[in-house]
Amino acid sequence: xxxxxxxxxxxxxxxxxxATLTLHRPERLNALTFEVYAELRDTFVALxxxxxxxxxxxxxxxxxxxxxxxxxxxxxxxxxxxxDELLRFTRMTCDLIGAMRRCRRPIIAALNGTVxxxxxxxxxxxDVRFASESARIAFLFVxxxxxxxxxxxxxxxxxxxxQGNASELLFTGDFITAQRAYEMGLYQRVVxxxxxxxxxxxxxxxxxxxxxxxxxxxxxxxxxxxxxxMTHALExxxxxxxELMLHPDYREAYEAFRxxxxxxxx
Numbered sequence: 001x002x003x004x005x006x007x008x009x010x011x012x013x014x015x016x017x018x019a020t021l022t023l024h025r026p027e028r029l030n031a032l033t034f035e036v037y038a039e040l041r042d043t044f045v046a047l048x049x050x051x052x053x054x055x056x057x058x059x060x061x062x063x064x065x066x067x068x069x070x071x072x073x074x075x076x077x078x079x080x081x082x083x084d085e086l087l088r089f090t091r092m093t094c095d096l097i098g099a100m101r102r103c104r105r106p107i108i109a110a111l112n113g114t115v116x117x118x119x120x121x122x123x124x125x126x127d128v129r130f131a132s133e134s135a136r137i138a139f140l141f142v143x144x145x146x147x148x149x150x151x152x153x154x155x156x157x158x159x160x161x162x163q164g165n166a167s168e169l170l171f172t173g174d175f176i177t178a179q180r181a182y183e184m185g186l187y188q189r190v191v192x193x194x195x196x197x198x199x200x201x202x203x204x205x206x207x208x209x210x211x212x213x214x215x216x217x218x219x220x221x222x223x224x225x226x227x228x229x230m231t232h233a234l235e236x237x238x239x240x241x242x243e244l245m246l247h248p249d250y251r252e253a254y255e256a257f258r259x260x261x262x263x264x265x266x
Contacts, residue, residue, distance in 0.1 A: 003050060005043055007036045009061070017054030017208040018201060019047065019105075026062025031070035032118055034077075034089075037096055040122075044099035054208040056103070057200055058126060059110035060119075068117020068140060075144075090150075093118065097152045100125040101223055104216035106207050110200035111135040112193060116175075121151040124160065127219060129186065130200040132193035135178045137186070143173040159226060161186050211249040211265040 003010050009022040021043065023030035047053055060066055069075055078086060100107060100122075109126035115137040123129055123137065139157075142148045148170030158166040161184040169176070181187045191199055207215060217240050225233040244250060249265045256263035 003043060003046055005039045007033065007039045010043070012052060014052055016205045017052055018057060018204045019053045020057045020059065023060040023066055028070060029064035029067035029114055030060040030062070030119070031067045033070050033073040037093055041092065041096040041099050044096065044103045047105055048103045053105055054212055055204040056105050056107045057110055057204050058107055058122065059197065060112055064113035065111045065115045065135065066119025066122060067114055068119050093151050097121065097125045104219060106215060106219060108200050108204050110196050112196055116140050118151060121153045124153055124156045128188050128203070130189040130191065130196060130203070131178045131181065131187045132196045133178055133190055134193060136175045137181050138173055138175040139169050140173045142171065148173065213247060214244060214249060217244065
């Protein structure tokens with residue numbers, strides 16, 4: 001049975017294998033609720049093995065990507081919860097990020113406007129980020145008296161932009177422009193908003209035509225090797241590469257090269 005989330009939009013293009021998740025509360029700049037958090041977590045768990053899905057595009061409806069946790073539906077509600085209930089909530093938000101990073105399908109974030117708080121972490125947890133020129137970003141947590149290290153961002157962000165840039169962003173919670181985020185290496189593309197989804201989907205379709213298992217183990221290696229020594233990383237890559245040399249896609253690439261034709265991967 002196809003995925004049918006209720007709190008955001010989901011569409012699978014069966015011809016290309018590109019699944020698009022669209023946060024869909026445009027009147028609230030796609031602010032997250034408890035339901036959205038939980039459904040996003042469960043959806044990314046399912047996408048790891050969902051038939052027909054090769055690449056995922058994550059975007060938002062309207063003028064913003066995601067403004068973070070909803071002020072009324074989440075932040076206001078948290079004041080009435082016990083310490084144990086608060087911990088269950090923060091662990092659930094972290095479980096969402098874990099599901100994104102464990103999902104073997106590449107995740108392309110198409111950031112169509114404001115990217116703030118938990119929305120900024122969703123962008124960071126994606127594998128590649130395409131942004132509109134209006135997609136300013138802020139990790140707002142210290143602005144509301146919370147730790148700048150939320151949902152795993154203190155682990156992820158320095159690996160993308162370096163320790164100094166990450167420290168500045170997480171210490172201040174200030175917004176930076178899309179151009180500044182691009183200069184830091186946080187965004188891979190910055191384009192006019194009307195070009196954002198077409199370019200993100202074109203890139204996703206390019207990946208979808210590639211060897212699925214090769215890309216999957218590459219994503220797993222990027223994630224796993226961050227905590228390995230160089231010696232362990234070399235052994236890990238040697239084993240994975242030797243296994244893929246037995247894969248039909250490796251033979252197909254060779255035969256396609258010899259025949260001077262495009263490869264058709266599994």
